[in-house]
Each structure stands twice: as structure tokens, then as C-alpha cells.
Amino acid sequence: MFEVILTSSIQVVVVIVVVLTGCAWATWLERKVLGHMQQRIGPSYTGPYGLLQPVADGLKLIFKEDIVPDSVERLTYTLGPMLSFVPALLTFAVIPYSRDFSLFGLEFKGVISDLNIGILWIFAVTSLGVYGLVLAGWSSGSKYSLLGGIRSSAQMISYEVSYGLSIVGVIVIAGTLSMTELVAKQASDSIWFFENWYLWRNPIGFLLYLTCAIAETNRTPFDLPEAESELVAGYHTEYSSMRFALFFIGEYANMLAVACVATTLFFGGWNGPAFLSFVPPVIWFLIKVFVFMFCYVWLRATFPRFRYDQLMRFGWLVLLPLAILNAMVTGLVVLWLG
Amino acid sequence: MVLFAFFFARLIRPANPYPAKSINYECAEETIGTSWIRFNNRFYIFALIFVIFDVEVVFLFPWAVAFNKLGLYALVEMVIFIMILFYGLYYAWKKGVLKWV
Numbered sequence: 001m002f003e004v005i006l007t008s009s010i011q012v013v014v015v016i017v018v019v020l021t022g023c024a025w026a027t028w029l030e031r032k033v034l035g036h037m038q039q040r041i042g043p044s045y046t047g048p049y050g051l052l053q054p055v056a057d058g059l060k061l062i063f064k065e066d067i068v069p070d071s072v073e074r075l076t077y078t079l080g081p082m083l084s085f086v087p088a089l090l091t092f093a094v095i096p097y098s099r100d101f102s103l104f105g106l107e108f109k110g111v112i113s114d115l116n117i118g119i120l121w122i123f124a125v126t127s128l129g130v131y132g133l134v135l136a137g138w139s140s141g142s143k144y145s146l147l148g149g150i151r152s153s154a155q156m157i158s159y160e161v162s163y164g165l166s167i168v169g170v171i172v173i174a175g176t177l178s179m180t181e182l183v184a185k186q187a188s189d190s191i192w193f194f195e196n197w198y199l200w201r202n203p204i205g206f207l208l209y210l211t212c213a214i215a216e217t218n219r220t221p222f223d224l225p226e227a228e229s230e231l232v233a234g235y236h237t238e239y240s241s242m243r244f245a246l247f248f249i250g251e252y253a254n255m256l257a258v259a260c261v262a263t264t265l266f267f268g269g270w271n272g273p274a275f276l277s278f279v280p281p282v283i284w285f286l287i288k289v290f291v292f293m294f295c296y297v298w299l300r301a302t303f304p305r306f307r308y309d310q311l312m313r314f315g316w317l318v319l320l321p322l323a324i325l326n327a328m329v330t331g332l333v334v335l336w337l338g
Numbered sequence: 339m340v341l342f343a344f345f346f347a348r349l350i351r352p353a354n355p356y357p358a359k360s361i362n363y364e365c366a367e368e369t370i371g372t373s374w375i376r377f378n379n380r381f382y383i384f385a386l387i388f389v390i391f392d393v394e395v396v397f398l399f400p401w402a403v404a405f406n407k408l409g410l411y412a413l414v415e416m417v418i419f420i421m422i423l424f425y426g427l428y429y430a431w432k433k434g435v436l437k438w439v
Contacts, residue, residue: 120399154381157388164395171402312384317431320391324420327398331405331413 003106011112015092023252024054030297037301058245066241071141080139081239081246084132088253090125094118095260096180098270098282110270110281111180118179119171122261123164126216129254130156136247137235148234151308152218158315159215159222165323166208169330170198170265183269193273199266204326206266208319213258215315217251219296221303222311259292260285387430394423 028043032050035042043050068077096111115121130153137149174182188196199206215222236247263269267288270281306314401408401416 150381154384157392158384161388161391161395164392165398168395168398168402171399172405175403175406177399177403316387316427320427321424324424327402328413328417328420331402331416334405335410335413 007106007108008112010106011108012093015097015112016089019089019092019253019256020249022256023249024058025051026252026256026293027057027248028053029293030300033294033297034301037298061241061245064241066243067238069141069238072238073139073141076135076139077238078243080132080136080235081243081250082132083135084129085246085250085253087125087128087132088250088257091122091257092260094121094179095257095264096183096269097260097285098280101280114178114180116176116178119167119177119182119261119265122257126254126257127156127160129250130160132250133235136239140235140238142238144237145235148237152235155218155222155311155315156216158312159212159319162208162315162319162323163212163216165320165327166205166212167265168323168327169202169205172327172330172334173198173201179264179269183264183271186268187271188268189274193271194268197266197268202266202326202330204322205330206262208323208326209262209266211319213262214296214299215311217254217258219255220300221306223305255293255296256289259289259296262292263288383430387427390423390426394420 028051031053032042043053046052046056068074093112094115096114098110100107100109102108133152133156134149137145137147137152140146170182171177174185176182176185182198186196186198188194194200236244239247263285270285272279272281272284397419398416401412405412
């Protein structure tokens, strides 16, 4: 019993530290890649290749004054950033990053908590994040914030439905909600190590998932809630210092979580090629997640922002029917093939 | 951890509020009227449709998990169920609710 508590506490600490550092350097990655895509060099003064930029940013944000306008509702104003930050971290509890392993004589599982309803947990927790944005937008007492908060809530609930439906196809094929079982079912010993990935069995589901996930994390082309050119910064207009930092880390943690879930559901999780079995599985997992983060930045550099009516129409009249059709057709094919 | 971050930051950052700093951000203009304006009630209708379809998703998850055991019967049942809901979406669409002005 004691050993179980010890190993899981160690895992929790390690995963949180890794996620937070990952978020910090995701900002660096974004600025650097965006810079190069726009023929600039990006951050370059702080450390080699600007690698210490996240440290500088973090220090600056801690030392900044926390300006609280007079018109805010104190309680909900404080709750807002916390509610958008904590759910983002909670999702990482059920993401399997490795097979079971032993280290220093202790037996570790490859996941913090092996819930048998892992996916359901992720979707439940990520949809809590919208509360943070709404509370922040409403309690700031500023028109920009209010509009940003309302917009983001409408956008997130519109895409939430398709987001949930897009993975129904995978669940129909796999017949389980447990993340570890999903990863185990995508394993393959042959040289074509990617043959069992659910990406090939349910490609439309993957595209739907990607689209909805980008909308859920409020990234370009769906970054209407914080459209700088019309709403200043949306729901976090009135926030500064650490509270603002929490929003930012929350957003990047959400992106990381989406990348991890996509890796687990569609790209075989920590499974790597069998002929390279000496490489630890967590390396494969990190590589796949990194590719996803890069694609996020790439999308941002490529696409312009949607208009709000286009966004709503696309969500309800294209994505939703397509997601349901995908689930039904997958069911039919599964029945047909036995 | 969040509380610790807040507390730690409070210890070392400067705090110097004065009235001009404490007004809302609106490009240095005074806000006209209250900030809690009445927003478009279309948001409300979208929220209603969302509730309907989210309940449907909740029904779909257990259906998907148990699909291998239930077979064709479950698929037909679910298609009928979704058709009914889709008629609702179609109705809303024809009513022009889904159009953003």
C-alpha cells in the first residue's frame, strides 16, 4: 500500500513538472517557428537560440504588478484563472505515456491513474475549462471581456458536441473507454509498426477530432474569443501578472493535452517500431506529441481567422452531421466485418 | 500549487494602485454606461440546442462501448433516435435560428 502511494506521488510530481516545462517551452517553440515561417528569427537574445526566453517571461510575469480594476467581482475574478488552469492539468492523470516499468526497485505503471473510463474523464474535465473563461469574462466588468467570454462559451459548447462525437467511431471499433487498453490494441509487432493505428480505420474521425480540438483550445483559425484586432484580448483583457500567466499556461496545457489524447487515440500512444525496442516508449510518445504541437503552430502561421457566423454555421451544419454520420458508418462497417 | 503561485507573486511584486490605473481597459476612455450590457439572445438558443445534442452524446458513449455485444438491433435503434434529433436540427435550421445575422 505504501509503495503504491509512493510511486503514484512520484509520478504525479514528475508529470506535472514535465507538463509545466513543456508548456513553457511550447511558447518558445511557437514564437521561434512562427518567426521562421514569417522570415524572422524569433527570440534570439536570451540564451542560445533564445532558449531561455520562457524563463525570462516567467520571471517578468511574477515581478509585474497585479492590477485589479475597481469594477470586478472579486470572488469570480480570482476563480476564473484557477478554473481554466486546473482542469487542463487534471487531464494528464489518465494519459498513458509508457508501458509499466521498474526504476530504483520500485514498480511503476505507465499512467498515473488507469481509469476504465479514461476518455470520458478527459472530456468531462476539459469541458470544465469553459467555466473559467466565462467567469473571467463576466466578472472583469469590461465590455471586451464580457464579449470575449460570451463568444468563447458559445464557440466551445458548439464544438463540444462534435468533439465528443468524433471519437465515438474509435470507441465503437475498440469497445473500451480505457486509455491503456486503447494503446494496447494499437500495438503491432510487424515492421509496419503503424498498421494498427486507429488513424487508418477512422480517418474522418481524426480530422473531426483535430478540427474540434483546435476550436476547443481557442487557437487560430478559431481564436475568435481573443481576437486581438476586435476584442483587445477577449476574456483576459483585465488580467495581469500571475493571473494572466495562469490563463496562458492553461491554454498551452490544453494544447498539450489535446496532442496527448490525439496521440493515444489515433497514433498508437507510446507504441514504437518493434525493431527499435531499445528506445524507451516514452520517447516515442514525446515525439508524436511534439509533431502535434508543431502542427498547431503551423496552422496558426497558415490560416486566417474565421468570421463568427461562418464559425457557427461550420460547427452546426458541417461538423455535427459529419460526426454523427462518421459514428454510424463506423458502426455499420464494424457490424459488416464482424 | 495555484494558491502558492498567487501567494509567492504577492510577496515580491510591486503594488501601487491609483484611481486612473484601476479603471477598465478601454483605450483610456471612461466606459459609457454599465459593462454588463445585454448581449444577443442567439447565444441562448445555441446553448439550448447544445443541451439537446450533448445529452445525445452522453447516450452514444455507452452505446459505443457495448456495440460489439448488441449488434444490428442497437445500430437501427440509434439511427432512429438520431433521425428524430436531426429532424429537430433541421427544424431549427429552417426556422433560421442557426443563421448568425
